[in-house]
Every structure is written in C-alpha cells, then in structure tokens.
Amino acid sequence: MSTVAVIDYGMGNLHSVAKALEHVQPGVEVWVTSDAQKIADADRVLLPGVGAIRDCMSEIYAQGVDKEVAQAIRSGRPFLGICVGYQALMQRSEENGGVECLGEFEGEVQFFGHDHTDAQGERLKVPHMGWNEVKQTIDHPLWKDIPDNSRFYFVHSYYVNAVRREQVAGMCTYGNTFDVAQSHNNVFAVQFHPEKSHTVGLQLLKNFLNWDGKP
Amino acid sequence: MALAKRIIPCLDVENGRVVKGVQFLDIRDAGDPVEVAKRYDEQGADEITFLDITATHEGRDTMVHTVEKMASQVFIPLTVGGGIRTCDDIRTMLNAGADKVSINSAAVFNPEFVREAAQRFGSQCIVVAIDAKKVSKADEEDRWEIFTHGGRKPTGLDAVEWAKKMVDYGAGEILLTSMDQDGVKNGYDLGVTRAISEAVHVPVIASGGVGNLDHLVDGVIEGKADAVLAASIFHFNEYSIPEAKAYMQARGIEVRL
Numbered sequence: 001m002s003t004v005a006v007i008d009y010g011m012g013n014l015h016s017v018a019k020a021l022e023h024v025q026p027g028v029e030v031w032v033t034s035d036a037q038k039i040a041d042a043d044r045v046l047l048p049g050v051g052a053i054r055d056c057m058s059e060i061y062a063q064g065v066d067k068e069v070a071q072a073i074r075s076g077r078p079f080l081g082i083c084v085g086y087q088a089l090m091q092r093s094e095e096n097g098g099v100e101c102l103g104e105f106e107g108e109v110q111f112f113g114h115d116h117t118d119a120q121g122e123r124l125k126v127p128h129m130g131w132n133e134v135k136q137t138i139d140h141p142l143w144k145d146i147p148d149n150s151r152f153y154f155v156h157s158y159y160v161n162a163v164r165r166e167q168v169a170g171m172c173t174y175g176n177t178f179d180v181a182q183s184h185n186n187v188f189a190v191q192f193h194p195e196k197s198h199t200v201g202l203q204l205l206k207n208f209l210n211w212d213g214k215p
Numbered sequence: 216m217a218l219a220k221r222i223i224p225c226l227d228v229e230n231g232r233v234v235k236g237v238q239f240l241d242i243r244d245a246g247d248p249v250e251v252a253k254r255y256d257e258q259g260a261d262e263i264t265f266l267d268i269t270a271t272h273e274g275r276d277t278m279v280h281t282v283e284k285m286a287s288q289v290f291i292p293l294t295v296g297g298g299i300r301t302c303d304d305i306r307t308m309l310n311a312g313a314d315k316v317s318i319n320s321a322a323v324f325n326p327e328f329v330r331e332a333a334q335r336f337g338s339q340c341i342v343v344a345i346d347a348k349k350v351s352k353a354d355e356e357d358r359w360e361i362f363t364h365g366g367r368k369p370t371g372l373d374a375v376e377w378a379k380k381m382v383d384y385g386a387g388e389i390l391l392t393s394m395d396q397d398g399v400k401n402g403y404d405l406g407v408t409r410a411i412s413e414a415v416h417v418p419v420i421a422s423g424g425v426g427n428l429d430h431l432v433d434g435v436i437e438g439k440a441d442a443v444l445a446a447s448i449f450h451f452n453e454y455s456i457p458e459a460k461a462y463m464q465a466r467g468i469e470v471r472l
Binding site: 015016019020022023050051052114118123124125126127128129130131132151153155156157173174193195196197198201202 | 217218219220221256259261286287288290291292309310311312314336337338339340387388416417418419441442471
C-alpha cells in the first residue's frame with residue numbers, strides 16, 4: 001500500500017489535499033501528520049501551506065518540520081510542495097518585512113505590489129486569485145497528460161523568482177511573468193493549488209502518486 | 216492570455232436543502248446541495264459559494280456535514296458564508312473543507328473580527344460580504360449604504376468607504392450584493408460594483424439580480440468585477456455554466472473553458 005505524508009504544521013486546510021489524493025487513488029494511505037517517524041516512513045511527502053510566510057516558517061521551526069523536510073528531500077523520495085509550501089523551499093521571502101526560508105531552491109519570493117498593472121496599464125488585483133494558464137517549460141512526469149497552458153487555480157500575493165532557470169518547470173503571466181513550478185531531482189513544487197484545480201489539478205496529484213522521484 | 220474572470224454559482228442552503236428566494240422571500244426548493252455542487256463542478260464552474268441561511272443549531276450542524284461531503288467530491292474552491300461570527304466558526308468551516316469563509320453582519324457589528332480572522336487564517340480565506348443599497352436620490356451624486364438583516368436595516372455606513380476599510384483590515388476578497396437588485400433579475404447594480412472594484416486592490420465578486428447572460432457580461436465589463444455570482448439562472452436550468460462562459464467569451468471576456 002502506497003503512503004503519503006501530508007506535513008501538518010498547523011497552517012491551512014489540509015483536508016482538501018488529503019481528500020484529493022484519496023480521490024485520485026482510492027486506497028492510498030494519506031497521513032496528515034507532523035510526526036517525524038511517519039514523515040520518514042511515508043513513500044511520498046507533501047508540504048502544503050497557506051497564509052503568511054512568517055507564521056508558516058515559525059511553525060515549521062517550532063515543530064522541527066525543517067529537519068523533516070530536509071531529511072525527506074535527501075532521501076530521494078518523491079516530494080511535492082504546494083503554494084506557501086513551495087515558497088518555503090526558497091531562500092528568502094520579502095513578505096512580513098523579510099523572512100529566511102529553507103533554501104532548498106535558490107531564489108526569492110517577491111511581492112506583486114498594490115500598483116500591479118498589465119502591459120496595457122490596466123490595474124491588476126492582488127492577490128492573484130483565480131484560474132490562470134501555466135506554461136510548461138520542461139517535460140516532467142508530473143505534467144503527464146496535462147495539456148500545456150492548462151488553467152490552474154491560484155491564490156497568492158507573492159511569487160517565486162528562481163535563480164536556477166533550468167529547474168523552472170512552469171511559468172505564468174499576470175502583469176509580469178513568474179515561476180509557478182520548479183523541479184530538482186525528487187522535488188517538485190507548485191505555486192497553484194492542484195487540489196482545487198479540477199481535472200488538471202487532480203491529474204497532477206495522480207502523477208505525483210505514480211512518480212518514482214526521477215526527473 | 217490573462218487571468219480568467221470567474222463564474223460562481225451560489226447555493227443558498229437552508230436546513231440541508233438549496234433554496235432560492237426572491238428578495239429573501241418566496242423560497243423555492245432547488246435540490247440537494249452536494250448534488251447541485253457536483254453538477255456545477257462537472258459543468259466547469261470556477262468556484263462554488265454556499266450561503267447558510269439556516270437560523271437553528273441543527274441546521275448549522277447539517278451545514279458542516281454538507282460542506283464535508285461536498286469537499287470530498289468537488290475539487291474547486293468552496294466559499295462558505297452565513298452566520299460566521301467567531302474564529303471558531305471559521306475554523307469549523309475550514310476544517311470541514313471550505314477554502315474561504317464569507318463574513319457579513321459580524322463584520323459590521325465588530326470590524327476587528329475581520330482583522331483577527333485575517334491575521335489568524337490569512338487574508339486569502341477571508342471574504343467580506345457587503346450588502347449595499349443605493350440611497351442617493353435621482354438628482355444627487357450616487358451613494359450606496361451598507362444594510363444588514365437581509366437588506367432591512369440601514370447602518371449609515373458608506374459602501375465604498377466600508378469596502379476600503381474591510382480590505383485594510385485584511386479582507387482578501389469582497390462579495391458585493393446589490394440588495395435592491397437581488398432576486399429581481401434586472402442585473403447587478405453596476406455603479407456600486409464599479410465604484411468598489413476601482414476603490415480596492417483585492418478581487419470583487421458581483422452578486423445580486425442576474426436574470427440573463429448579458430448581466431454577467433455587464434458585471435465584468437461595466438462593473439469591473441473580477442468574478443460574477445449568480446443563483447437562480449443556473450439552479451432552474453435557464454442557462455448552463457458552459458453557455459454562460461461561451462457567451463462571455465464571445466464578448467471578449469477571458470474565461471476558463
């Protein structure tokens with residue numbers, strides 16, 4: 001029986017992602033947990049997250065999740081970061097006056113700004129909330145059976161700016177163009193919410209459950 | 216290409232059934248909420264809003280179970296509103312599977328609640344619902360006021376100022392219902408929709424009064440809404456979600472197909 005640890009560090013709605021995993025692969029065992037042993041034992045590890053990065057990072061440290069994440073990533077098991085769970089993998093976020101993050105990926109998380117506009121000068125609302133197109137910039141097992149430029153559901157005010165461009169797996173345009181998926185070895189991370197992105201999102205979660213962790 | 220304008224079917228739920236009233240009266244039954252939500256999900260709705268209009272404790276418990284059932288079968292964003300008064304109410308709904316909660320009267324009676332909720336759960340899940348009614352006379356400059364109790368009680372609060380304040384307090388989205396229009400199918404109040412959408416940096420959902428697909432188009436183009444919400448035109452099969460999206464797309468609006 002395949003197992004997934006959804007890391008619970010007290011932030012956000014973990015029910016949705018657990019239900020979505022169970023929906024795409026009936027019989028999969030989903031552990032919503034902060035227990036180090038369970039996270040070490042699971043076949044796959046998922047780091048979710050919503051809300052403000054400072055609160056997320058302080059909970060991650062308070063509960064020792066930083067070590068569990070590092071251990072899971074070094075173990076070579078398939079690892080998926082979602083939304084703030086992706087941002088937390090970067091080196092630093094400018095949210096909340098600047099917050100140091102886990103540094104698994106090189107680069108920063110930046111604010112759209114409240115004067116964000118598109119190419120025509122039309123004002124864009126922040127948070128970037130709703131369904132936007134994701135351009136797949138590399139071939140990857142997690143993109144299997146998902147058409148390029150499919151729309152995924154986003155809700156965020158800060159975006160990732162990755163340094164290692166070869167790791168970028170997907171991009172999105174909302175005024176500026178930014179990184180919304182990144183992959184390195186056994187890690188894949190996304191800014192959008194696959195658990196809320198209907199058929200394409202469910203397909204991505206299914207691909208994660210079938211992934212062996214190799215690029 | 217750009218962010219799609221969202222189409223959001225709204226389910227008014229009372230004691231475990233979807234109902235739809237005309238200006239909050241004359242309630243008609245529109246089915247089982249989970250079944251209705253699944254149908255909209257299959258049709259390609261971008262989000263679903265549940266408004267609990269139940270007044271009793273039993274009804275509230277039923278609502279939590281309904282949200283739980285729905286969240287395990289529908290994988291698009293779900294907003295739950297109606298009777299959200301405390302952080303415990305919010306936690307209960309988020310744990311049941313809601314992605315956002317909509318705060319209405321409680322924000323008017325205690326604005327600090329919005330700040331507390333946004334700090335605790337994040338602005339991304341705090342929607343402030345505003346019920347606005349035009350109060351200016353024909354020869355005066357347009358002015359809209361906030362009403363509570365299903366549109367019966369005026370508050371003296373200016374709708375545009377109130378929306379700005381709620382965003383300052385941490386609202387991540389505004390659900391704007393124009394009360395004099397609700398259920399009467401004459402379309403959204405485009406004046407207040409535009410005034411608020413231009414005044415705040417967060418997304419605004421237009422609600423109240425949709426009777427045909429042109430109203431949805433007008434809400435986006437004239438009202439500058441980021442999302443359009445409707446109930447009865449979808450519940451009673453006057454139009455399907457794909458019809459609405461095709462119609463909007465044909466008028467140059469970016470939609471998710």
